[in-house]
Amino acid sequence: MDEAASTLFGSKYFSVLDCFSGFLQVSIKEGHRERTAFTVPSGHYEFTRLPFGLANSPSNFQRLMDTVLKNLVGTECYIYLDDCAIFSGTAEQHARRLEHVLQRFDKANLQLHTGKCVISQPKVKYLGFELSDRRIGHGR
Numbered sequence: 001m002d003e004a005a006s007t008l009f010g011s012k013y014f015s016v017l018d019c020f021s022g023f024l025q026v027s028i029k030e031g032h033r034e035r036t037a038f039t040v041p042s043g044h045y046e047f048t049r050l051p052f053g054l055a056n057s058p059s060n061f062q063r064l065m066d067t068v069l070k071n072l073v074g075t076e077c078y079i080y081l082d083d084c085a086i087f088s089g090t091a092e093q094h095a096r097r098l099e100h101v102l103q104r105f106d107k108a109n110l111q112l113h114t115g116k117c118v119i120s121q122p123k124v125k126y127l128g129f130e131l132s133d134r135r136i137g138h139g140r
Contacts, residue, residue, distance in 0.1 A: 011087035012133045013094035014124040017101065018116035022082030023061050026050035062082055068108045069101065077101055078126075085126045094120055 019025065028036060028047055036047035036054065038122060050057050065079045073079055076097040077086045086093035086101055098119070105112065118124050123132040 010133060011089055012122060013088050013091060013120050014115075014118075014122070014126075015086040015094070015098055015120055016118045016124050016126050017084040017086070017105070018113045019084075019105075020080035020111045022110075023052050024056055025052045026061060026064060064091040064108075068104050068110065068133075072097075072100060072104070080127055083125070083127060085131065087131070091120070091128050 004121055015089055026049060028050060033048060036051065050060060050083040062079075062081055065081065065084075066073065069077060069079055069084070075086075079085075084101060086094070086097050088097050123130065125131075
């Protein structure tokens with residue numbers, strides 16, 4: 001967050017987007033499903049979607065998000081797992097940046113949790129931090 005603070009400082013508009021059950025939106029390739037297998041008395045099962053409990057699930061999901069938002073991270077938005085913060089100095093610029101991110105999410109078929117999304121606000125909470133034009137700090 002320290003690295004992002006200098007980029008975010010002075011921004012007047014913020015949006016925070018949250019993916020709906022982020023990991024579960026990622027399909028596991030047919031040939032890789034056997035690596036997620038587990039057996040219980042009722043049978044043998046394999047995950048078809050990326051589960052939360054695997055050691056490499058967060059890194060795989062982060063890699064997906066970095067790929068989806070390639071060339072936008074650091075200049076128009078920041079992403080941490082399923083949380084995306086969009087920042088800008090003007091309303092027009094913010095609308096363009098929000099559209100860029102939403103188009104990328106749509107193209108990747110990633111669904112958002114609309115109840116957790118905050119659009120074009122002067123102050124938002126992101127990953128426990130408060131983002132505003134005057135302050136990038138721990139939200140208290």
